Amino acid sequence: MRLSCSVNGTPREVDDVWEGESLLYVLRERMGLPGSKNACEQGECGSCTVYLDDVPVCACLVAAGQAQGREVGTVEGLAPAGELHPVQEAFLEAGAVQCGFCTPGLLVATDDLVARTRAEGRKPADAEIREALAGNLCRCTGYEKILDAVRLAADRMAGDAR
Amino acid sequence: MDFLQPATWAEALEAKAAAREAVPIAGGTDVMVAVNFGRLRPTTLIDLTRVPELQEWGLDDGAVRLGAGVPYARVITELGGRLPGLAMAARTIGSPQIRNRGTVGGNLATASPAGDAHPALLAAGAEVEVASVRGTRRIPVSEFYRGVKRSALADDELIAAVRIRPPAGPQQYSKIGTRNAMVIAVAAFGLALHPDRRAVGTGIGSAAPTPRRAPEAEEFLAGELDGLWESRGELPAATAGRFGELVAAAAAPIDDVRGTAAYRVHALSVMARRTLTWAWADYRKGDPTCA
Ligand SMILES: Cc1cc2nc3c(=O)[nH]c(=O)nc-3n(C[C@H](O)[C@H](O)[C@H](O)COP(=O)(O)OP(=O)(O)OC[C@H]3O[C@@H](n4cnc5c(N)ncnc54)[C@H](O)[C@@H]3O)c2cc1C
Ligand code: FES
Ligand code: FES
Numbered sequence: 023m024r025l026s027c028s029v030n031g032t033p034r035e036v037d038d039v040w041e042g043e044s045l046l047y048v049l050r051e052r053m054g055l056p057g058s059k060n061a062c063e064q065g066e067c068g069s070c071t072v073y074l075d076d077v078p079v080c081a082c083l084v085a086a087g088q089a090q091g092r093e094v095g096t097v098e099g100l101a102p103a104g105e106l107h108p109v110q111e112a113f114l115e116a117g118a119v120q121c122g123f124c125t126p127g128l129l130v131a132t133d134d135l136v137a138r139t140r141a142e143g144r145k146p147a148d149a150e151i152r153e154a155l156a157g158n159l160c161r162c163t164g165y166e167k168i169l170d171a172v173r174l175a176a177d178r179m180a181g182d183a184r
Numbered sequence: 185m186d187f188l189q190p191a192t193w194a195e196a197l198e199a200k201a202a203a204r205e206a207v208p209i210a211g212g213t214d215v216m217v218a219v220n221f222g223r224l225r226p227t228t229l230i231d232l233t234r235v236p237e238l239q240e241w242g243l244d245d246g247a248v249r250l251g252a253g254v255p256y257a258r259v260i261t262e263l264g265g266r267l268p269g270l271a272m273a274a275r276t277i278g279s280p281q282i283r284n285r286g287t288v289g290g291n292l293a294t295a296s297p298a299g300d301a302h303p304a305l306l307a308a309g310a311e312v313e314v315a316s317v318r319g320t321r322r323i324p325v326s327e328f329y330r331g332v333k334r335s336a337l338a339d340d341e342l343i344a345a346v347r348i349r350p351p352a353g354p355q356q357y358s359k360i361g362t363r364n365a366m367v368i369a370v371a372a373f374g375l376a377l378h379p380d381r382r383a384v385g386t387g388i389g390s391a392a393p394t395p396r397r398a399p400e401a402e403e404f405l406a407g408e409l410d411g412l413w414e415s416r417g418e419l420p421a422a423t424a425g426r427f428g429e430l431v432a433a434a435a436a437p438i439d440d441v442r443g444t445a446a447y448r449v450h451a452l453s454v455m456a457r458r459t460l461t462w463a464w465a466d467y468r469k470g471d472p473t474c475a
Contacts, residue, residue: 083217
């Protein structure tokens with residue numbers, strides 16, 4: 023079947039999509055967007071987290087056809103090419119990236135959290151950060167540096183807002 | 185494989201009637217796992233996410249009518265006050281990503297004994313509204329579960345909604361797992377006090393072939409609360425303890441990778457006692473006009 027949807031603000035169309043295929047497969051294998059990672063294909067790890075109509079979801083659990091006509095946002099779309107989003111900068115500076123496999127999913131989940139709390143004019147509490155990232159597994163960092171990165175990103179983005 | 189995207193409820197029902205072996209897909213959090221791992225190769229997928237009626241909830245005849253396709257995240261943010269037990273259960277499900285997609289309708293159709301919506305729906309005395317081209321029927325949720333991952337849904341039917349009366353008293357939900365997120369329950373328990381009917385509702389999860397109530401525990405507690413409903417007096421510790429024992433006695437668990445039968449029975453007695461203690465404390469603080 024043919025799938026048409028918007029990805030990172032650009033209309034995309036791909037043909038010969040198998041009906042049982044996941045959005046993750048379409049992004050990685052058919053659209054050349056390998057940022058979203060495939061680590062478990064069962065919703066457990068969050069490394070495939072993307073926005074679907076502004077809501078963070080596991081792309082591995084969205085049937086390709088369910089994205090028809092919808093807006094998909096991937097890690098590639100967080101910042102313009104060649105630039106880094108403040109959340110990405112914070113992850114680098116805090117040392118929150120080791121092998122990097124979990125990073126794209128964590129970036130999207132963090133972007134969502136920080137955008138939500140910022141819209142409410144506040145920074146996320148630690149418990150809220152843990153809750154927001156509960157669906158993203160990291161086998162390398164032990165999470166402490168990831169929490170540092172989220173706090174750093176939230177601080178900076180709160181600064182921007184002022 | 186066919187991929188159908190009905191835009192209306194009538195079209196969805198017609199599609200299901202025309203292809204009874206077709207697999208509906210809502211949030212996909214059960215279906216896509218099975219497809220990704222090659223355990224499910226449906227001839228037809230019916231995507232229900234474009235049917236507007238399924239994505240809505242509203243008040244109907246004094247009950248909340250929760251569309252089968254409303255994701256857990258919305259149950260939590262929009263219905264925490266009206267459906268406290270279900271919202272508590274929803275908060276324990278998966279992760280934010282899973283709660284953004286997964287639905288109560290999907291949980292019901294999967295009918296896993298470990299599904300977290302079930303104990304809350306059982307305790308609240310919910311009804312499942314199912315429909316086909318033949319018409320609509322309402323099934324008390326306690327009659328919906330028919331075996332391990334089997335439900336009363338006929339092969340031409342879809343779940344339209346669940347209907348739940350707003351709470352007349354406190355509700356609680358408790359779940360045991362190995363961590364706080366992303367766990368299938370080792371055992372779970374839902375409790376609802378119904379002061380308006382002088383009744384008690386219970387729901388047991390992950391401790392029998394199907395989700396089930398604990399009728400003897402419900403009757404025992406309703407008897408003990410006779411008189412206490414009005415006085416809002418203290419609940420004797422022995423009553424809570426006995427309630428826990430009777431809830432545990434209603435279970436029929438097995439040993440599996442997540443836990444042993446003995447542990448599940450013990451955990452249920454503790455969860456039942458604790459949730460009752462919390463719920464009764466809430467009730468005692470409550471505004472008497474609510475009851
Ligand atoms: C990582 C992960 C964690 C999870 N954690 C939990 C948890 O903590 N607790 C828990 O209970 N579950 C959990 N689940 C399981 C799953 O998320 C739930 O069962 C969820 O409610 C399924 O809803 P869905 O909309 O995604 O269903 P889908 O996968 O779309 O469908 C599930 C089943 O329901 C059928 N169906 C869907 N809608 C309808 C309808 N309207 N009418 C008829 N049939 C329908 C489908 O055909 C399928 O058989 C988890 C799943 C994953 C992947
Ligand atoms: S690959 Fe999707 S959650 Fe792991
Ligand atoms: S950095 Fe390796 S999995 Fe997180």
